[in-house]
Amino acid sequence: MLSVRSRVFISAAILMGIAAFLPISASLAAPPPEETSDLRDGKAFTIPFTLSRGHIYVSVKVNGKPATFGLDTDAYTNVLTPEAAKRLGIDASETGKSTTAVGVGGVQKSWIVPIDSLTIGGASLTNSQIFVLGLPKSAKLDGLLGYQFLCNFVTSIDYQAKTVTFSAASSPKTGDVVLELKPTRGVPVVDVDIDGVRGRFQVDTGDGGSIEIVAKFAERNHLADKYPRHIDLVTGLGVGGSVRSSVVRLKTLKLGTAVLNNVAGNLSLQKTGVFAAGYFDGVIGYGILSRFKITLDYQAARVILTDAGIKNKPFDYNRSGVGFDVAGDGLHVTEIIPGGPGEQAGVIVGDEIVELNGSPVGETEFDRVTAAAQGAPGEKMRLKLRAADKAERDVTLTLRELI
Structure with missing residues (x-):
């Protein structure tokens, strides 16, 4: 069992591709992460996950009790829903410190509560803290596993095999695409080229879509003019409300040397919330990430993309009107x-x-x-x-x- 003491992380996160939050009123202190078991001897462990609508569901234990979490690389902290907290015997109103989360759809109250342990497979965070925050019911999960946990390991996600592997180091192979990982408030960010326009995009395993481009970036680069054929729809549910976007067809998207064509993408219409905060230019999610095996190495500051053999699969979107x-x-x-x-x-x-x-x-x-x-x-x-x-x-x- 790997055991890691955690620090408290407070920042922006994209939750399951349908919610984002930024706690805006908290003052906390905690010890830095400390590995009490070492992965540097070459050991690694692999666990299965369930894939639903592009969202990764893993089995965890909170204080020794079973729960189902979404594995979300854009969640800076670990998150527990109020319903799950109640079922697990955690009283956020009594033991937690209240704070405010501003999301893609609005503002929502949350709590920061202490927990004894958060365990997944062969790894555990002990003497930790977790955000108790309401998530959209459609997500059907108890919480989120975020950077607070993932930063302690190299995390490799194989969408085709439906497994996630935690190890101590990464080793790119011939043919892999290696991107520079540029952490922004703990969230993995990489450079993306969209039809000749370059931007900084979050790598979001919690996003069930393909790509979401924030309004400021789209306006600055006149993307609405570049893609006049579009439909405007609600494209997701978020903390505080719904998310609206203009759905367009991108001609070419480049991730390093990897090239994707005819990508169905969203130009976000959100003028407030995390999408308007300016921390990043957009989000790449399941529709793009699932075409690769994704390896996140926070220590080496790199993201490794291994071709999964479905890079040219057509991109889908809402065709119902x-x-x-x-x-x-x-x-x-x-x-x-x-x-x-x-x-x-x-x-x-x-x-x-x-x-x-x-x-x-x-x-x-x-x-x-x-x-x-x-x-x-x-x-x-x-x-x-x-x-x-x-x-x-x-x-x-x-x-x-x-x-």
């Missing part, structure tokens, strides 16, 4: 793309999505509906909709290219 968001206890239509499949099928703003392809839909089904909307051109979405007057009707959408 329907934007939707969580409201109350259901999923509701928030916008309709003029002339798109949704409008042609008779979907209107305000409709509640009751069923998808014969299965009930609730407020936690955001990811399932999103995945269906990102199907291939020609695929069908059969929806049962409930109007404002409670009348229900069935419609069928035929997905097609919109960008």
